[in-house]
Amino acid sequence: MASVSASHLILFIASMMIAASVAGVFTDSIGQLSGAISEQGFDVSSDVRTDVEVISDSGSDAIYNDTTGNITLYIKNTGTERLAADPGVLDVLVDGQFVTDYTVTRADGDGAWRPGTVVRLDIQQPLTLGTDHRVQLTVNGDEEVFEFRT
Structure with missing residues (x-):
């Protein structure tokens, strides 16, 4: 037992x-x-x-400078997330090709990209004149597409 x-x-x-x-x-x-x-x-x-909007006018002649090969877009932060105004925040594709040669600056000169503020995006990318082009921006998963004609 x-x-x-x-x-x-x-x-x-x-x-x-x-x-x-x-x-x-x-x-x-x-x-x-x-x-x-x-x-x-x-x-x-x-x-x-995070939400951004391209506020540039697609019909404007100021989008592409054929002398310098520079695309200029204005992008407004319409979300509630504060973003850094530097190239590390944006992924940029021009006509389906990833672009690394670009600068991002606040339109009013201040450093941070707060909600409601605008940044200027200058992309060094030679384009063919007289054709349609497409710029795709990705910021924190938010994608915006901007189409224009040179």
Whole structure:
């Protein structure tokens, strides 16, 4: 009779040790999952609050300077997210080609791109005259397309 109690005690202790180790693994995994979900929620929130609009007139002669090969666009921050007015914020494609030679400056000279303010985007990209062109801008997941004719 004592041998049965001893074997039950050993099995009970072993099952408690296994349950404790499994609970420790689950607690750590759930903590990591919770952190990842919080981080993703912050990123999605930033994407939702970001909205920009190209306010340049597509029929204007001021869009493309054929002497310098420079495209000039004015972009307004219409969202609620404060953005940095630097080239690292924008992804620019001209006629489907990724462009890295561009500058971003605040139209009024201040550094930050706050909601309601406008930046000037100057893109160095020679274009064929007399044809249609397309500039695609991506900021925090928000995509804007601007079409014009040179």
